[in-house]
Amino acid sequence: xxxxxxxxxxxxxxxxxxxxxxxxxxxxxxxxxxxxxxxxxxxxxxxxxxxxxxxxxxxxxxxxxxxxxxxxxxxxxxxxxxxxxxxxxxxxxxxxxxxxxxxxxxxxxxxxxxxxxxxxxxxxxxxxxxxxxxxxxxxxxxxxxxxxxxxxxxxxxxxxxxxxxxxxxxxxxxxxxxxxxxxxxxxxxxxxxxxx
Numbered sequence: 001x002x003x004x005x006x007x008x009x010x011x012x013x014x015x016x017x018x019x020x021x022x023x024x025x026x027x028x029x030x031x032x033x034x035x036x037x038x039x040x041x042x043x044x045x046x047x048x049x050x051x052x053x054x055x056x057x058x059x060x061x062x063x064x065x066x067x068x069x070x071x072x073x074x075x076x077x078x079x080x081x082x083x084x085x086x087x088x089x090x091x092x093x094x095x096x097x098x099x100x101x102x103x104x105x106x107x108x109x110x111x112x113x114x115x116x117x118x119x120x121x122x123x124x125x126x127x128x129x130x131x132x133x134x135x136x137x138x139x140x141x142x143x144x145x146x147x148x149x150x151x152x153x154x155x156x157x158x159x160x161x162x163x164x165x166x167x168x169x170x171x172x173x174x175x176x177x178x179x180x181x182x183x184x185x186x187x188x189x190x191x192x193x194x195x196x
């Protein structure tokens with residue numbers, strides 16, 4: 001015999017299914033819209049840097065093949081993560097900017113720099129890259145006026161788990177290879193919004 005308690009379980013399951021199906025459909029529609037706006041093929045994050053790297057596709061200087069060459073000249077790469085072409089370090093880990101930083105000073109030191117290690121700079125760089133002197137005397141690489149960092153929470157190349165994180169007094173954002181703001185709803189699956 002089915003009790004009223006059993007009927008509630010069936011009803012709740014159906015209600016959940018009714019909520020999950022439209023949400024999944026909306027997510028797939030958003031993913032399809034993002035992937036159709038890029039000329040580079042979209043792929044799921046990979047643990048292998050070679051499958052995560054791609055050349056940038058936008059027409060801005062940093063997003064052109066010349067921009068990819070400029071990235072390579074300073075030891076960086078680009079990768080398509082969640083439909084967005086972002087800068088990565090030589091190992092394929094996403095690079096981030098920190099909102100409180102300025103073009104000439106990093107606001108991330110101490111415990112912050114332990115969780116978000118600054119991207120070191122080579123001996124010489126060309127625009128749109130530059131360098132700043134950190135409070136500890138080290139030299140940090142910047143891109144389009146934003147000091148660059150990796151994130152210790154990214155455990156594999158091709159991930160951007162630090163995107164849109166609010167930590168150490170400000171927001172962290174992946175750095176698009178175009179030099180512009182990260183588009184809303186970019187590679188972070190848990191949050192929306194983006195940009196610096």
